Amino acid sequence: xxxxxxxxxxxxxxxxxxxxxxxxxxxxxxxxxxxxxxxxxxxxxxxxxxxxxxxxxxxxxxxxxxxxxxxxxxxxxxxxxxxxxxxxxxxxxxxxxxxxxxxxxxxxxxxxxxxxxxxxxxxxxxxxxxxxxxxxxxxxxxxxxxxxxxxxxxxxxxxxxxxxxxxxxxxxxxxxxxxxxxxxxxxxxxxxxxxxxxxxxxxxxxxxx
Amino acid sequence: xxxxxxxxxxxxxxxxxxxxxxxxxxxxxxxxxxxxxxxxxxxxxxxxxxxxxxxxxxxxxxxxxxxxxxxxxxxxxxxxxxxxxxxxxxxxxxxxxxxxxxxxxxxxxxxxxxxxxxxxxxxxxxxxxxxxxxxxxxxx
Numbered sequence: 198x199x200x201x202x203x204x205x206x207x208x209x210x211x212x213x214x215x216x217x218x219x220x221x222x223x224x225x226x227x228x229x230x231x232x233x234x235x236x237x238x239x240x241x242x243x244x245x246x247x248x249x250x251x252x253x254x255x256x257x258x259x260x261x262x263x264x265x266x267x268x269x270x271x272x273x274x275x276x277x278x279x280x281x282x283x284x285x286x287x288x289x290x291x292x293x294x295x296x297x298x299x300x301x302x303x304x305x306x307x308x309x310x311x312x313x314x315x316x317x318x319x320x321x322x323x324x325x326x327x328x329x330x331x332x333x334x335x336x337x338x339x340x341x342x343x344x345x346x347x348x349x350x351x352x353x354x355x356x357x358x359x360x361x362x363x364x365x366x367x368x369x370x371x372x373x374x375x376x377x378x379x380x381x382x383x384x385x386x387x388x389x390x391x392x393x394x395x396x397x398x399x400x401x402x403x404x405x406x
Numbered sequence: 407x408x409x410x411x412x413x414x415x416x417x418x419x420x421x422x423x424x425x426x427x428x429x430x431x432x433x434x435x436x437x438x439x440x441x442x443x444x445x446x447x448x449x450x451x452x453x454x455x456x457x458x459x460x461x462x463x464x465x466x467x468x469x470x471x472x473x474x475x476x477x478x479x480x481x482x483x484x485x486x487x488x489x490x491x492x493x494x495x496x497x498x499x500x501x502x503x504x505x506x507x508x509x510x511x512x513x514x515x516x517x518x519x520x521x522x523x524x525x526x527x528x529x530x531x532x533x534x535x536x537x538x539x540x541x542x543x544x545x546x
Contacts, residue, residue: 200544237537245537248528249545252521303519303526 202228202404204257204308205246207239211259211312211321213378215400221381221388222397228255228404244276250305257308257403261320263356269311269318280304289315293399308403314392322359325377328386328393329366339365419443437465442474449481449489457482459491468497475505479512499545503535517545 206212212232219226233239243258250256262269270289277285283299289311298304313324329336343361353361368374370385380386387393410417419432432440441464448457466474482489493499499515506513515530530538530545538545 233541237540241533241537242541242543245534245541246543248530248534249517249538249543251519303521303528 200229200231200246201251201254203246203255204228204230204259204400205239205243206230206232206259207261207321208232208234210377213376214321214325214381215259215396217378217381218388218393218397219400222394224397224400225404228257240272240276244280247276247280247282247305247307250303252303254305255308255404256305257310257400259310259312262311262313262315262318263320265318266311266316273309273311277307282307291315292395293402295399295403306403308399310396310399314395320356320359321377322363324392324396325363325386326359328381328388328390330387333366335369336366339369438467438470441465442470442477445474445478446481449478449485449487452487453485455487457487457489459489461495462491462493463495463498466498468495468501471498471501472504475502476508479505479509483509483512494546496544496546499535500539503539506532515545 204215206215209232212230215230233242237245239258239260243256246256258273260269260273266289274285274287277296281299281302281304282296285296286294289309291314293315294307294309296307296309298306312321313319313327317323339362343358343365363377364374367377367380367385370380370383372383375383375385377386381388407417407419409415420429421432421435422429432443445459448459463471478489478491481487493502502513502515506515510532515535517528517530519526519528535545537543
């Protein structure tokens with residue numbers, strides 16, 4: 198399998214989350230997941246991949262909507278427009294974006310998922326928070342504990358709140374400190390929560406038809 | 407060049423080198439030197455015009471390709487030759503990229519993709535070549 202069917206993600210955490218969710222839901226391994234940490238950014242590499250795509254390629258992009266969803270989507274849209282995708286919707290589809298190549302081009306079929314849910318700004322951890330079991334006393338306890346950290350000991354900034362909560366919640370499991378992907382496998386995070394099902398459905402639709 | 411004066415011998419290139427007491431046939435050198443000689447000779451012959459090089463990498467070890475691209479860039483400039491080279495080799499593309507960074511405006515990389523009966527060109531900007539090289543994206 199060359200790079201003709203590919204999902205590009207921002208880091209190892211995204212890669213393992215996606216891999217484990219696909220495994221849990223029996224998604225056929227007909228594509229590669231590639232993590233792009235650091236420089237060049239995942240968006241730059243994505244853009245170059247689109248330029249160099251060949252007929253029938255499929256390229257997915259999973260990216261954090263850091264800050265604002267609108268700005269993140271606009272930056273993806275700009276890259277798509279640069280490469281010749283001329284009918285990209287102005288707002289992302291909440292079920293995950295899928296764009297077929299314009300006719301008479303050699304461009305790839307493209308999928309975009311903006312973490313956490315294509316609706317809000319956020320990151321992988323905000324997606325994972327929604328995978329915590331609904332009735333979890335441990336989650337509530339972790340949340341309260343973070344809220345009770347005295348201000349002078351609270352070193353992380355507000356955008357990192359979800360990440361702090363995720364790591365706290367995972368620190369107190371039967372096997373403390375499992376990484377995200379393993380936490381899904383171990384059932385600390387629910388692979389059947391609606392957001393997980395939505396992401397898996399997007400992957401299936403992207404590579405399925 | 408020697409020979410070629412009568413019908414029994416053809417013209418052939420010889421090399422005078424400090425390594426040997428007498429001139430030796432160019433052919434006794436490796437493929438690379440012969441290929442380089444051929445390319446330079448062709449460049450000189452193409453002065454003020456066009457030179458087409460098919461499968462640039464033929465006979466060239468990957469480690470010398472950058473040097474040869476640089477020689478082509480320099481001579482093409484001096485002799486006012488426009489060079490079109492084709493290649494299927496990733497090493498050749500990498501070497502081209504390395505040689506072209508010194509004068510990026512002199513070289514352009516174009517990928518040709520077949521779609522049905524058409525051949526579609528994709529022009530790669532300097533930034534895309536860099537990203538593709540760094541990220542191991544297939545440019546061929």
